[in-house]
Amino acid sequence: MNATVDTRTEIEWVSQNNKLVSYADAKISVMAPGLTFAALVFEGYRAYWSDDAQDLYIFRLDDHMRRLAFSMNLLELDDPPSIDTFTRDILETLKANDFKEDTYIRLQVYVDEWGSMLATGPVGSTVICRPRPRVSDFDTGKRFIVSSWRRNAENASPPRIKASANYLNSRLAGLEAKRQGAGGAILLNEDGTVSEGPGGCLFVLRDGVFMTPDVTSGILESVTRRTILDIAGPLDIPVAERALGRTELYLADEAFYCGTGQEIMPIIAFDGRQVGEGVPGPMTRRLQTTFDDIVRGRSDAYRNWLTPVYHG
Ligand SMILES: Cc1ncc(COP(=O)(O)O)c(C=O)c1O
Known part of the structure; x- marks a missing residue:
């Protein structure tokens, strides 16, 4: 069970x-x-x-x-x-x-x-x-593979919407990762650039800039991804949205996966190649801490993102 x-x-x-x-x-x-x-x-x-x-x-x-x-x-x-x-x-x-x-x-x-x-x-x-408690790998991070499956295309089964049909593609990639003993998968799109994972988006740090595939790369327009882009500026963390090549995953100094379920999950390897020091990086840690303050109401600046349930 x-x-x-x-x-x-x-x-x-x-x-x-x-x-x-x-x-x-x-x-x-x-x-x-x-x-x-x-x-x-x-x-x-x-x-x-x-x-x-x-x-x-x-x-x-x-x-x-x-x-x-x-x-x-x-x-x-x-x-x-x-x-x-x-x-x-x-x-x-x-x-x-x-x-x-x-x-x-x-x-x-x-x-x-x-x-x-x-x-x-x-x-x-x-x-x-x-x-749904926080995932246990939030602190330790996970090892990812690049899936042999391609992300479903925008003009076939658009990943931009959250349709259950899209999750066949996610399931195939996720099962492939599981079979290989990895914690997650990243899919490339039809163009061969990076899209996202089965249930989350991706950021990689290179030369001090956190980069994430842009919204035409075959991704869901993730609320968590948007959140990272929104909070990075005030933290003085440079971010960029652009097409990302596969080799940039292997060159990353830090990386994380993000989504409502995973929140901000460090990635410590791609295809067996260590990311940075092979442990969650300091910039990822900073984003995790800030994110946690925001979602639990400890940050006045982002209070308007929260809908109180019992004392609304
Ligand atoms: C395919 C996919 N991409 C990205 C995300 C992340 O989106 P969000 O941050 O809105 O939860 C999810 C999960 O919800 C997802 O299923």
């Missing part, structure tokens, strides 16, 4: 079609296009527990919602619920479960009932929240 299955038993309430139901009662049709043809888009958010405030803070909720709206738009769903309704669903579900620890929120929107590949409704939605 893995950790994901263990935490499931702790979930009492989920929201389905904008109403609270018990986890056991949340159902979709076995012939739903959301299942049979992956007509499903989703968002993953994190809510952070603050001991000081005795509150849970959802991180950059509005930015995730903007991406959800874009994903739903591209899927051409019939009249989906509004962003305000989804926001209410998330707050209700967190409160119903009375979570007082770091929590991951998955909101998914899909075509339900028996339907064809081109069905655009009826639209169903679910909000599932579960405890």
Whole structure:
């Protein structure tokens, strides 16, 4: 049994079609296009527990919602619920479960009932929240490989939207890394430049500049990646968004993987080649510390990125 299955038993309430139901009662049709043809888009958010405030803070909720709206738009769903309704669903579900620890929120929107590949409704939605502590490799970092799979292309299955269909590509790369005993994978795009990993974006440090593949490199427009770019300036850490060659991974002095689930995860090797000293680098550490202060409400400057759940 893995950790994901263990935490499931702790979930009492989920929201389905904008109403609270018990986890056991949340159902979709076995012939739903959301299942049979992956007509499903989703968002993953994190809510952070603050001991000081005795509150849970959802991180950059509005930015995730903007991406959800874009994903739903591209899927051409019939009249989906509004962003305000989804926001209410998330707050209700967190409160119903009375979570007082770091929590991951998955909101998914899909075509339900028996339907064809081109069905655009009826639209169903679910909000599932579960405890999710910080990953253990946050401190030690992970060894990555460059996958032999290519990132799905913008003009085939656009990585820019958070569609479950895109995660076949992610799964193939992730399984390849697992088979090789690595902690993660990086995919190259059709052009042969670096895109991202199965569930996160990438930054590498060269000559004192943290570089990340630009948004036309076949990546999800990650909220965490945006956050790093936003906070780097005030920290006097130079950053650049540009196409990144594979060999630049091997030349990196520091590197990290980032996303809502992984937060800022140091990468200590690519394809068995050590990154820098082979341990998480000092600039990565600085970003991790600043990020943690922000998400737990210890930084006044970025307070507007937090949505309080219990004392809002
Ligand atoms: C493919 C992919 N890229 C990047 C990310 C990081 O995006 P975000 O920072 O918005 O969570 C994720 C995870 O959520 C992802 O699944």
